[in-house]
Amino acid sequence: MDEGPDAPPEPGRPLRRGWTTGACATAAAKAAYRALLTGAFPDPVEIVLPKGERPSFALALEERGEGFARAGIVKDAGDDPDVTHGALVMSCVRLAAPGSGVSFRAGEGVGTVTLPGLPLAPGEPAINPKPREMMRAAIAEVAAEEGAAGDVEIEVSIRDGAALAQKTWNPRLGIVGGLSVLGTTGVVVPYSCSAWIHSIHRGVDVARAAGYPHVGAAVGATSEAALQRLYGLPETALIDMGDFVGGLLKYLRAHPLPRLTIAGGFAKISKLAAGRLDLHSGRSQVDAGFLSALAAERGASEELVARIAAAPTGLAALRLGHEIGLADAVAAQARATAIEALHGSEVSIEVLAVDREGAVVGRAADDAFRRA
Template sequence: MSDDTTPQLRRGWTTGACATAATKAALMRLWGGAFVREVGIVLPKGETPVFPLALAEAGEGWARVGITKDAGDDPDVTHGALIVVTVRPSDKGIVFQAGEGVGTVTKPGLPIGVGEPAINPVPRQMMTDVVEEMAAHYGQRPDVVIEVSVPGGAEIALKTWNPRLGITGGLSILGTTGVVRPFSCAAWIASIHRGIDVARAAGLTHVAGCTGATSEATVQALYALPDHAMLDMGDFAGGMLKYLVKHPVGRVTIGGGIGKITKLAQGAVDLHSARSQVDFAGLAAMVGDLRVAEANTALEAYEIAGPMMAQKVADQALAQVQARFGAAGITYDIIIIDRKGTIIARAGV
């Protein structure tokens, strides 16, 4: 039975959807002569959101519109950002440009070429469709420069994976559906996949995925790995490993604390506390210490059983990963790190 009292999380709209709406409203001013108060667009799956204009400016031969991004109830770092599009005539068809706060691609492996504005393929297609629609409506040629900017975007981008992926100077204009679904894992996993793509394109033969900042710093220093070898795995071990099977790299290191790696050792590949738990009875059997069954956390279990437990967990985690994801011929190793950044167990090295 459904619980009607459960609050429904509110969905939002991607930066790509906001840029598309801004493009449409700016073209309506450029070619139609007037700004509208709000503008509606059709998203790839048929949704029809309407966006109020937060900025509307125009001059001779150009028009500019800003849309404030609403990410709904998703904890998106770009929520509240102003997505601004300036349009002006072009003599080379549709040309995309990166304005203030929008990044530029500097490494191969992403779906956009090196030197191009970091505006992903689906948002580009959405904006292209709007240009063609508006050009047909107003009897114009679909030849425009579309400059996308995000004031403050360079600072916001420091909270994203863009610097590691080789996107410099600002944010990416993203979205495959135009919709932000609250607390969806899709964006994080997609970023892991793009990190793998960049690492492979750079010819790297060793990458690492870690559960947090401390384990990442320890693993990176241990192997002297470059930034673009470090995949932001977080809790999504399965999202990383499944993609690596289809897009292999010679060696993969997985690093994390005792709690997350214990879950991996017990067969979980989503390591978030809301979606997987440590089986303490099973852990007690693994380490041969019945006291562990009464522990409340993996750290408490480690304090009871000592270093032997960490090594058994590392060995079992490696066995789980090899059994499930070893078909691609990848060499794996596991590193367990404590909260101070000290390595307490290793397997596969």
């Protein structure tokens, strides 16, 4: 996932869309191929996106040499908190053997796939299928206009991509050496969360391809560390699902795993227990009334039930309900929500609730999970 934290836009201002790395690489490839054939770089360069949009890109780099041309575009991700915003995306185009078509190479800052389960085979440059399709179309367009064959090699590079990749999912997905060239529409929709959910799906795919019998999905770093202390799972068997437990469970309906442990802070897990599948603080809140009802079911006194109902935070409720095992009740109800969301898919589920120090305070699993 090529996203990272950034300051949000000013309240009330419309969010500005941006362009994917795939769109930038396509525009750079088109400009470079035109220069290779004609000696002149088009600036700006226009491309056609999959939905018919025709954006133009200004060139930040133009270079010609013996048998090659290279163009670069500074990525503008709009108002999306994307770690590749401002990165220089470059495409170097060289003529290839007649009849060879368009081939791709990973240049500096673009990763290479090393694990099965992704849309690309191990050994392939991490240039996703849709950006490849876009680049092939752009090359074909120029070739038709210039009367050329369109047989080329495209090497895509991203300045500082190897460092930026450490802020993404790529190392966990087995993509080494840099970033992925992503984008299905060419357009970055601000705060759409699509990149994160895409990464969750690819994490499941990699785990399935590896044949892991047990996979962990965590809300954040603290809960993932707690999960790891329990099971010592390999990194590629860990899914950073963030707040998108619903996105994970929906994908697992059609792409099941044998055993899944969901881990999160008590407050987040209490939202799942209450039936929420989006755990973001801006889209769901801890329901103190729900927690007090669970406490009552656990035999809490009327006084304790009332105090939990009035608790200002999930942490306060956790502390109040410690003696009656409130966290275990929350984990059990969260597990029930997850099982319901799977719609009968045969995934054995465990849920862990952890406190802020990373200690497991609530746990729920069935006998089949424990025996496996």
